[in-house]
Amino acid sequence: MDVDEEEYDFKQTFFSMIFAPCFVIIGALVFVLEGHNYITHNFSIDPIRKPFDHCLIAISLGVIQFFLLMFISSKLSKIKIKRKTSQPFPIEGTIIDQNTVEQEKIRVESSENNDVIKTNRIQKKYSNGTQALCNLTFGVEKGQIFCLLGPNGAGKTTTFNILSKRISKTSGEILIHGQPVSKISESSYTIGVCLQSNTLWNYLTVEQHLRIYAYVKGMERKYINENIRILLSALGLEENANKKVNELSGGSKRKLCAAIAILGGPDVIFLDEVTTGVDAIGRSKIWSLLKDIVKEKENAVILSTHYIEDAEFIADKLGNKI
Numbered sequence: 001m002d003v004d005e006e007e008y009d010f011k012q013t014f015f016s017m018i019f020a021p022c023f024v025i026i027g028a029l030v031f032v033l034e035g036h037n038y039i040t041h042n043f044s045i046d047p048i049r050k051p052f053d054h055c056l057i058a059i060s061l062g063v064i065q066f067f068l069l070m071f072i073s074s075k076l077s078k079i080k081i082k083r084k085t086s087q088p089f090p091i092e093g094t095i096i097d098q099n100t101v102e103q104e105k106i107r108v109e110s111s112e113n114n115d116v117i118k119t120n121r122i123q124k125k126y127s128n129g130t131q132a133l134c135n136l137t138f139g140v141e142k143g144q145i146f147c148l149l150g151p152n153g154a155g156k157t158t159t160f161n162i163l164s165k166r167i168s169k170t171s172g173e174i175l176i177h178g179q180p181v182s183k184i185s186e187s188s189y190t191i192g193v194c195l196q197s198n199t200l201w202n203y204l205t206v207e208q209h210l211r212i213y214a215y216v217k218g219m220e221r222k223y224i225n226e227n228i229r230i231l232l233s234a235l236g237l238e239e240n241a242n243k244k245v246n247e248l249s250g251g252s253k254r255k256l257c258a259a260i261a262i263l264g265g266p267d268v269i270f271l272d273e274v275t276t277g278v279d280a281i282g283r284s285k286i287w288s289l290l291k292d293i294v295k296e297k298e299n300a301v302i303l304s305t306h307y308i309e310d311a312e313f314i315a316d317k318l319g320n321k322i
Contacts, residue, residue: 101137108139115139116300117146117163117268122172124158132158136172138319143298145290147305147315156304157196160272163302164193176268192261192269196276198253202246206237206256209245213260223264231259234289236282250277258286265293271303275310283307287314 108118117140124133132155140146148156161167163174165181174181176191184191200209207228214224232238235255240248248256258274269290275283287310294301305311311318 104139105137108137113139114141116142116177117302118173118175119159119163120173120175122159122162122174123170124155124162124167125170133162133169140300140302140317142300143294144316145294145301145303145314146317146319147303147311148319149304149308149311157272160193160195160270160302160304163270164191164195166195190267192263192266194257194261194269194271194274196272198257200245200253200256203244205242205244206232206248206252207241209256210259210263213263217264217266219264227263231263231289234292235259235285251279251282254278255282255286258289262289262293265297265299267297267299269299269301269303271301273304273306275305275307283310290314 107113108115108120119139120137122133122136123131125131136155136159138146148159150156158167162169163181176184204212210228210231211224214227219227232241235258237252237255237259240252245253245256254274254277258271261269261271261274271290275286278286290301291314293299303314305314
């Protein structure tokens with residue numbers, strides 16, 4: 001993560017002082033307008049008999065205060081303020097050159113390729129003429145986590161919507177375990193999906209959500225309770241287990257969506273911006289759980305994230321959508 005340096009110059013500080021009455025002007029006026037008691041007691045000057053001397057000293061004190069604050073500000077203006085900024089796309093270390101892209105296309109199109117997920121020359125063109133995807137090709141092997149990086153509008157969410165059959169592609173081929181995605185049931189036990197929006201019921205509790213999705217996925221009853229307990233514990237949702245969704249924070253809702261996608265250890269997992277709105281500790285819990293599951297069950301995972309440091313930590317392979 002790069003660190004940008006900003007330096008406030010003297011001119012900026014000067015004008016901010018001139019137009020900030022509470023900083024300088026009011027302070028000076030306090031001495032000028034209400035400092036007569038201080039001057040009378042400390043300088044033994046009668047403001048009635050010697051009004052000129054009295055005003056002169058009061059104004060002098062205000063001027064001294066003004067230039068003292070100017071001096072302090074000029075020193076402060078030399079201090080450099082450091083702040084962390086988000087790294088723009090693409091970034092060093094994640095840039096995929098054209099040779100790598102071509103090699104991936106050849107690998108995916110090879111008859112010997114056994115990737116769990118294969119997308120080959122996917123295109124999506126909307127009715128208004130917008131080209132969201134153009135010849136998108138990549139493959140995800142068993143036990144591999146593939147991360148899509150890119151700015152808003154690059155087509156990441158469109159990719160996930162096509163993979164999860166929310167929208168149709170214009171052309172191209174998508175295979176999961178060698179089978180066209182269009183022929184796979186949405187309630188399939190083999191696929192877990194967490195889209196960018198929270199697909200939750202406001203008046204159901206966290207545990208009720210997990211139980212319902214366990215039945216929908218066709219999980220055996222004897223494994224449901226243990227699976228739910230593990231997920232709640234791993235994601236820090238134990239205290240929220242009996243809370244309704246409308247009582248949860250945004251971060252907890254995203255963790256619940258992640259839990260639903262991961263529930264049952266599906267062969268294929270799609271996670272679109274799963275950590276949006278989740279704090280650093282929560283993100284760490286999600287990624288740790290995902291890594292443990294992939295290590296144990298060798299799932300094929302596709303995810304997207306705005307957090308570059310997360311992508312570098314969690315992903316085995318990166319793809320830039322730019």
